[in-house]
Amino acid sequence: MSSGPAEPSPPSPAGPATPPRLVRSAHLSWFGHMGAVYLFHDLFGFLMEMSPDIAELVDAFADGADTAETVARFTGRFGDADPQQFVDVLVSHFVLVEPDEDEIEGLWPMVAIKGKWNVWQRRGNAMTIWTAWGERPVAQILLDDEETAMWDAFDGEKRLIELRGRFDRDKLMHLVRRLVHSDTQALKLCQLPMSTFARRPQMAPRYLTSTMPYRSWRPGEPVPGTVESQVSPAAYYQGEIEDAALQFDHRETTLSHLFRVPHPALAGRTYGQALVDGLAQRGHLPTAPRAGGPARHLTVLEIGAGLGYVARDVMSRLRELGFEVDYTIVELAPALAAAQQQRLGADSARWVEGDVLAVDLPAASFDFILANEMIGDLPARYLSRTDIGLPVGDTGTADPNLVRQLGKGGELAADHGVNLDDAPEPLFLMTGAFELIDRVATWLRPGGVAILTEFGENSQWPRLSTHLDHPELSTHFGQLAALARGLGLGAHIDFVMDVIDLDRNAKGLATTRSHFRALRAMFEAAGIDLPKLGMVPEMLQELVADKLSLDKVGELRWDKIEDRLMGLVPHEFKLLALSRP
Ligand SMILES: C[S@@+](CC[C@H](N)C(=O)[O-])C[C@H]1O[C@@H](n2cnc3c(N)ncnc32)[C@H](O)[C@@H]1O
Structure with a gap:
């Protein structure tokens, strides 16, 4: 029931003054689940939870709108909260942008950071990324040799502009956009390199490790699964x-x-x-x-x-x-x-x-x-x-x-x-x-x-x-x-x-529902049925035998079993x- 975007703001490039006219970004996807709605920014990977009435505020800028007039129209709609504050947060997350802003050009100063729950398989110098978000069908994204080299160059430190000299500029931007999009979610863009958060992991914005597995939603539609006064499955x-x-x-x-x-x-x-x-x-x-x-x-x-x-x-x-x-x-x-x-x-x-x-x-x-x-x-x-x-x-x-x-x-x-x-x-x-x-x-x-x-x-x-x-x-x-x-x-x-x-020193495979579905699809393509079991390294090795080389697939995260096992x-x-x- 948050009344505003839940993510901490990245430093605002917009400066303190809100532009007089704003337009909704052309790169947004909406999702809904259990009474909450989520906005995914397909250019950066930002993820924000918000109440549906703030989604309406975003939509009011669909064709471009006068900022002050729109804020005035929404005043009183959010209880005591001032719509101007929401607009400022939305501007700092590039959800609302200036009408003549080139949104794509604005990506070059960003750092590409790999998402937390990627599933991939390497074949020679190429690789395939597998996704299976929520109930969406399993998808494969094939990266050729050059794109795989780009993937390897995404080290969480270098800005895209620094990689521009090494790779074909258009191909690099095309890959980044495909991998950040909510359809794939393999990459996030951040204004700061990961080393900034090395000593202060709690300062790292949450969207860098969050994913969006829920159903698509559009502003104006009923929100799926609103929590009712009697909770009962x-x-x-x-x-x-x-x-x-x-x-x-x-x-x-x-x-x-x-x-x-x-x-x-x-x-x-x-x-x-x-x-x-x-x-x-x-x-x-x-x-x-x-x-x-x-x-x-x-x-x-x-x-x-x-x-x-x-x-x-x-x-x-x-x-x-x-x-x-x-x-x-x-x-x-x-x-x-x-x-x-x-x-x-x-x-x-x-x-x-x-x-x-x-x-x-x-x-x-x-x-x-x-x-x-x-x-x-x-x-x-x-x-x-x-x-x-x-x-x-x-x-x-x-x-x-x-x-x-x-x-x-x-x-x-x-x-x-x-x-x-x-x-x-x-x-x-x-x-x-x-x-x-x-x-x-x-x-x-x-x-x-x-x-x-x-x-x-x-x-x-x-x-x-x-x-x-x-x-x-x-x-x-x-x-x-x-x-x-x-x-x-x-x-x-x-x-x-x-x-x-339970042997508390054992290590177990950590997954999410979507990560496991994608892993399972990848294993199935290699002729292996990956069961939903509390996998420990020796069980997985025995299962794959010589059908799959485990050092060519990822991401296999082995956590302390008492802290995380599969999704529990x-x-x-x-x-x-x-x-x-
Ligand atoms: C989460 S599952 C747990 C199943 C099993 N005990 C286990 O450990 O895997 C919950 C089980 O309780 C049953 N269940 C849920 N609500 C129930 C109810 N009100 N009366 C009887 N069974 C119920 C479900 O159908 C299901 O078999």
Whole structure:
């Protein structure tokens, strides 16, 4: 909900006085996602998030307009904000330019800096760049020998004007424009060389490392996916998932999905196996039977089982520990329930299809309940502090009567000790997750344990992820633990990576959704199926064998696995263990 361009301004070449007449640049692309709109400057690679009404201001200059008159026309349209300030920022980003300005000529003093998520392959002295932004088709950009030499000369330091003597001037400018454009996003232009930011990386403008994977949008069109007062992807799960495997490979990867095969960073175990081992070690599982003693019956409920890999491995590990397992799965998405049945065998578990907040299950009937990476999908309310009786911009105490009016989740929070007084403005209230805790408390047998994992923090209010195609929230684990204690359960929060004993020194492949799609297309062209797994260097080398030379392809970024693995940040994942005395 920013009211103005979000990027820090590069130093303004326009000087302090705004030109009397301005025209919109001829090189802009617009994108929209989850209620926000983004402007991409196709000559520089600047990326700005703004509210749709500022897009209208930009458009008012489409055919050239008098600056003062236009500013006067928009005065009052942005609350207290002065439209002149927006115009100044837009001028400093070359979004609005003087009518006789030669926009292309203005690029020569700029430094070319390579983008962060490029995918390329070298063949002799030539190379191919692969792109797959968002849902756009995979594209290849072929660079001939001379263009490849230009690419190699883009060192983040030299200005284009300095390269003009070495290369054909027109060909150089043509390549730069093609690579900076939002269709490619391989290059950014900056007024300062990268070495300026070497000691002060936080000063580097964010657009240098940002990318734009969202859908095209035009000013005047409705903004896609505006956040509504009730955030819930339930309809998405019930109706929109068509291809179950694709869902997890491209749209929504979970940590467990990345570790669905025996993995070097888990000492050769899968996520499900490592989870059971870690829970057993911490005493979070009902006591296992003695070796050679009679098997112990364990009733297990898994909520939201995705493709069924966690179920497969949890079930088998519990059996290895000597439990006789009776497994039930509650699943909302029919396509995922079908995939689970195919993976596990229709007789190996009992399926209850439906919303976990609506299904009817017997009270005190489960020894072990698991909800792995699903609570962020439950409904939440998007509210102002005033909706729960808190002042905006001042401290205060939430009004339990107002909180109760928010339905069952609100009643639970108000009546069982969930402190809401430090709410941000605006806020997401995890009403669905509160209801789940209440249901879990009812379904657990005395002595039973429930495990809920998700990305989130102990004391941070939920944040909306905007990188998926449906809304998903991070979890405030402290609030869930407080509610559970209020309902008479024991509650303990852990890092998932500690429980599964992830090797924190391992290096893993860092990708984004678009980067991975482009990488996968490039590998496929070499006859290799690149699976969505938590890739470590030895796994990738084994996969490509002699089909592809890894030193001829890029960019393969290997980050510390706890900081980034594919598109996930493993240290953000927490585990809440609830126990019924
Ligand atoms: C992000 S996936 C996680 C899947 C799996 N547990 C894993 O670790 O990969 C969320 C799962 O919860 C299911 N789900 C989402 N909302 C649900 C609800 N209200 N009731 C039951 N299942 C739900 C989804 O269909 C999906 O199977």
